[in-house]
Amino acid sequence: xxxxxxxxxxxxxxxxxxxxxxxxxxxxxxxxxxxxxxxxxxxxxxxxxxxxxxxxxxxxxxxxxxxxxxxxxxxxxxxxxxxxxxxxxxxxxxxxxxxxxxxxxxxxxxxxxxxxxxxxxxxxxxxxxxxxxxxxxxxxxxxxxxxxxxxxxxxxxxxxxxxxxxxxxxxxxxxxxxxxxxxxxxxxxxxxxxxxxxxxxxxxxxxxxxxxxxxxxxxxxxxxxxxxxxxxxxxxxxxxxxxxxxxxxxxxxxxxxxxxxxxxxxxxxxxxxxxxxxxxxxxxxxxxxxxxxxxxxxxxxx
Numbered sequence: 268x269x270x271x272x273x274x275x276x277x278x279x280x281x282x283x284x285x286x287x288x289x290x291x292x293x294x295x296x297x298x299x300x301x302x303x304x305x306x307x308x309x310x311x312x313x314x315x316x317x318x319x320x321x322x323x324x325x326x327x328x329x330x331x332x333x334x335x336x337x338x339x340x341x342x343x344x345x346x347x348x349x350x351x352x353x354x355x356x357x358x359x360x361x362x363x364x365x366x367x368x369x370x371x372x373x374x375x376x377x378x379x380x381x382x383x384x385x386x387x388x389x390x391x392x393x394x395x396x397x398x399x400x401x402x403x404x405x406x407x408x409x410x411x412x413x414x415x416x417x418x419x420x421x422x423x424x425x426x427x428x429x430x431x432x433x434x435x436x437x438x439x440x441x442x443x444x445x446x447x448x449x450x451x452x453x454x455x456x457x458x459x460x461x462x463x464x465x466x467x468x469x470x471x472x473x474x475x476x477x478x479x480x481x482x483x484x485x486x487x488x489x490x491x492x493x494x495x496x497x498x499x500x501x502x503x504x505x506x507x508x509x510x511x512x513x514x515x516x517x518x519x520x521x522x523x524x525x526x527x528x529x530x531x532x533x534x535x536x537x538x539x540x541x542x543x544x545x546x547x548x549x550x551x552x553x554x555x556x557x558x559x560x561x562x563x564x565x566x567x568x569x
Contacts, residue, residue, distance in 0.1 A: 273554035275304035275329070276536050277563075278353065278480065278504065278529025283315030283407075285414045287538040290315045294322035294330075296536055304329035304560055305536075306355065306529070311336055311371035312410040313359045329564055331356045335480060336371060340463035340495070342488050350463045350479060350492075353501070353527065355563060357475025364473045371461065372410040377454045379411045379439070385446065386438040395425045413439035467496040476563060478527050480504070483511035489518050498569060503528025503555055505548035523568050526559045528552070 279293055280286030288296070290307055297305040305328055307319040313334050323330040336352045359368055383401070386392035401411060401419045408415065413435045420426040426434055441447060451457055467477040478499035479485070479492055483506055492500075500515045501507065507515070507528075519526045530536035532546065534553040539546040562568055 271551050272556060273300070273302060273550065274557035275302055275306065275560045276529035276534075276554035277304075277306040277333070277355070277527050277560070278308050278335070278501065278531045279305060279536055280309055280335075280532065281307055281315045281319070282414070282418075283318075284309035284312055284410050285412050286532070287541055288536075290319035291322040291325075293536060294319060294326050294328055296540075297328060298326040300535060302328065302554065303557060304564070306330055306333040308333040308335040308353055308529070310334075310410060310412075311368065311375060312408075313368060314372075314407055314409055316359075329560070331564065332359065332475070334359075334368070336461070336466050337458040338461045338463040338466050339459050340492075343491055347459070348485070348488070349458075350485075351481065352463055352466055352470075353478040353480050354466075354470040355476040355478065355525075355527075356566065357470050357473040359473070361473035363469040367466075367469055369409055374454070374456050374458060376409065376411040377456065378450050379413065379416060381450050381453055382439050382446070383416055385449075392438060393420070393425050395423055396420050463492075464495040471496060471498075476525060476566075476569075478525055481506040481531070482515060483507045486511065486514050489515070493522060493524075497524070499525030499527055499563075501528045502526045503552050504531060505533040505552045506531075507552065525563050525568055526555065527563070528555045528559075530554065 281290045281293055294305055307315055309315050316332055319330055333355050338350045338352050339347055340350050341347050380398055383398055396419045401416050404419045405415050417431055417434055470477040476498045479497050480501050481504045482500045500519055502512050502516045530553045533548045537546055
């Protein structure tokens with residue numbers, strides 16, 4: 268492991284979804300870490316990509332289009348499993364994705380807007396911010412989650428940074444099943460209805476590469492995911508232990524698939540500079556080496 272060197276983190280989130288840093292800051296950190304590239308994979312949105320491309324050009328880093336989609340798939344054993352699907356090097360303006368990406372982003376935005384309303388109506392959320400303020404504070408965004416809402420409160424000095432965890436737990440946590448059901452009844456939308464196989468087809472139709480994110484625990488489903496069109500698996504991520512990394516590395520090598528990975532919400536690129544040790548994980552989980560990066564950058568495997 269001592270000879271392994273991270274060339275690029277290919278799983279990163281910015282302030283355009285639920286990340287800690289702007290695209291420019293992410294690229295600057297990557298440059299300072301000695302990386303040669305970085306890929307932004309915000310949740311269900313590509314609004315941050317132009318800013319990442321501009322930053323990478325400025326800092327001399329390689330990059331490509333990317334996003335992480337929330338999907339679900341019914342496995343052969345009948346279990347309905349959530350699959351985070353990374354898409355790389357696709358055209359977001361292709362007809363297969365042009366309307367789908369805003370729809371997926373809007374699903375999270377609708378949830379946040381409704382939960383914001385619930386919190387306001389309960390009288391438990393502090394006054395001073397309206398939903399229109401959240402929108403105005405984040406131009407060029409189409410994905411709004413608890414991060415954007417909290418940022419608007421913090422900008423006005425209404426909540427402090429150290430109150431974030433309690434804010435999310437009280438007003439935006441997914442753990443309140445009854446509240447989530449109320450949201451679903453209003454929106455008539457659910458990520459559970461977004462099929463992994465369908466999104467894989469959309470990414471491929473748009474010229475891209477679909478990759479299964481943090482697949483530990485899905486070893487027995489690898490053949491199934493390959494059969495519906497996956498072109499790679501993450502092999503380096505804080506949620507992948509050495510045993511799973513070895514399995515998926517060998518699987519990718521055997522089937523000529525892309526081996527990807529990145530910091531996600533961990534390590535320096537994921538928030539370590541802000542949150543400290545709670546975001547720390549082993550170096551070798553924070554990205555991929557140059558050989559793996561150039562395979563996808565040059566599309567050597569399709």
